[in-house]
Amino acid sequence: MDNMNANIVEQIPRLRRYARALTGDSHSADDLVQDTLERAWSKLYMWRRGSDLRAWMFSIMHNTFINHIRKNKIVTVSMDDDVLEIPTRATQEDDLHLRDLTAAISKLAYEYREVVLLIGLEQMSYEDVAKVLGIPMGTVMSRLSRGRGKLRSLMAGESAPVLRRVK
Amino acid sequence: MSKQSKQLSEEKLHAYVDGRLDAAHRAEVEAWLKQNPADAARVDDYRQQNVMLQALFNPVLNEPIPLQMHPQAHQRNYLQPMRYAAMVGGMVLSGILGWSLHSSVEQNSQQPVLAMVNRAALAHVVYTPEVLHPVEVTNEQEEQLTKWLSKRLGNNIRAPHLTAAGYELLGGRLLPGNQGPVAQFMYQDARGMRLTLYISSKMAGKGDASFRYAKEGKVGVFYWVDEDLGYALSGELAKPDLLNVANAVYQGLNQ
Numbered sequence: 538m539d540n541m542n543a544n545i546v547e548q549i550p551r552l553r554r555y556a557r558a559l560t561g562d563s564h565s566a567d568d569l570v571q572d573t574l575e576r577a578w579s580k581l582y583m584w585r586r587g588s589d590l591r592a593w594m595f596s597i598m599h600n601t602f603i604n605h606i607r608k609n610k611i612v613t614v615s616m617d618d619d620v621l622e623i624p625t626r627a628t629q630e631d632d633l634h635l636r637d638l639t640a641a642i643s644k645l646a647y648e649y650r651e652v653v654l655l656i657g658l659e660q661m662s663y664e665d666v667a668k669v670l671g672i673p674m675g676t677v678m679s680r681l682s683r684g685r686g687k688l689r690s691l692m693a694g695e696s697a698p699v700l701r702r703v704k
Numbered sequence: 705m706s707k708q709s710k711q712l713s714e715e716k717l718h719a720y721v722d723g724r725l726d727a728a729h730r731a732e733v734e735a736w737l738k739q740n741p742a743d744a745a746r747v748d749d750y751r752q753q754n755v756m757l758q759a760l761f762n763p764v765l766n767e768p769i770p771l772q773m774h775p776q777a778h779q780r781n782y783l784q785p786m787r788y789a790a791m792v793g794g795m796v797l798s799g800i801l802g803w804s805l806h807s808s809v810e811q812n813s814q815q816p817v818l819a820m821v822n823r824a825a826l827a828h829v830v831y832t833p834e835v836l837h838p839v840e841v842t843n844e845q846e847e848q849l850t851k852w853l854s855k856r857l858g859n860n861i862r863a864p865h866l867t868a869a870g871y872e873l874l875g876g877r878l879l880p881g882n883q884g885p886v887a888q889f890m891y892q893d894a895r896g897m898r899l900t901l902y903i904s905s906k907m908a909g910k911g912d913a914s915f916r917y918a919k920e921g922k923v924g925v926f927y928w929v930d931e932d933l934g935y936a937l938s939g940e941l942a943k944p945d946l947l948n949v950a951n952a953v954y955q956g957l958n959q
Contacts, residue, residue: 554762658757662724682714689746
């Protein structure tokens with residue numbers, strides 16, 4: 538049990554980092570982590586010794602996240618009501634503000650957000666992402682492609698007016 | 705270079721961004737990108753996204769973990785009934801030795817004490833595994849340590865010597881408690897087994913110096929209140945062994 542304690546505690550910083558990016562604010566994020574940890578504790582008997590604890594914890598966080606969205610604890614955009622089709626505009630700006638990234642992520646449908654963050658931030662393998670989210674590899678790849686594309690458009694859209702004013 | 709595929713698959717492009725291709729496929733993608741500036745721009749942007757995500761959120765990794773996320777805090781929920789059972793049915797030392805049954809009426813006045821026990825057990829599991837920094841001030845500066853802690857707790861704080869019980873003082877640290885600063889002393893025996901003595905001032909209600917016992921996960925805690933100081937001795941020891949040390953602590957403090 539003590540080993541498990543230590544192993545789970547070891548996951549907390551990563552869970553918090555992911556939750557912060559996923560929800561966009563530290564309060565909702567820690568709420569999400571807290572609920573995830575409580576679920577993990579109550580389901581610990583279901584965890585197969587020797588299997589990947591990180592993937593297991595992240596899949597619990599995924600389910601908890603979906604629950605929070607259903608209970609309106611987290612307000613987010615879903616693919617179903619995705620209307621943010623901003624024309625793509627190639628941009629080479631290196632100094633896009635990080636603030637814009639936060640805003641852009643929050644406008645990204647959560648299905649895309651999860652995939653983009655698990656891969657780009659958490660650096661999880663595509664296979665693990667499929668496992669964590671319970672979706673086929675093909676879906677992971679198409680969400681990654683669309684998610685990154687949308688994030689790129691959003692960032693370009695956000696910074697474009699500023700650039701125009703400067704010119 | 706000459707034989708280029710007509711189309712670069714989207715999957716390969718992302719795998720390239722994420723550095724998941726072997727050398728051969730990487731070369732293939734790079735050749736394609738040279739000819740297709742639009743895709744090259746996308747790759748740059750996607751890479752930049754990853755870099756910015758890391759820059760933006762990696763600092764979260766270094767934030768201290770909130771106390772309530774610690775497993776000890778989770779286990780508390782499950783152990784609550786057990787602890788009450790242990791308290792009501794628990795053996796208590798009244799005076800110094802002499803067992804008597806602990807009255808359940810006392811429970812309400814025990815709330816701050818229970819909170820102290822929780823925090824003591826938590827502090828125990830947090831600091832005892834430390835190899836490099838188990839304590840803030842080592843036993844070599846015992847006098848400064850006790851002087852400092854006495855000043856901060858507003859009380860005369862002493863680290864009892866437990867050599868007779870087989871434990872040497874490693875040192876101590878100052879910690880935030882429920883009602884202000886608290887002190888933690890750490891001891892170690894020849895096998896490396898560590899005990900912590902947690903001392904909290906401003907304990908409400910005059911205690912009768914009777915020992916009580918609680919168990920938090922693997923950690924056993926003997927606790928008592930003497931004058932207005934609350935003490936909690938934590939260790940992963942069998943109850944009778946821990947009780948022996950608790951007696952040694954009590955005697956050491958009252959010499």
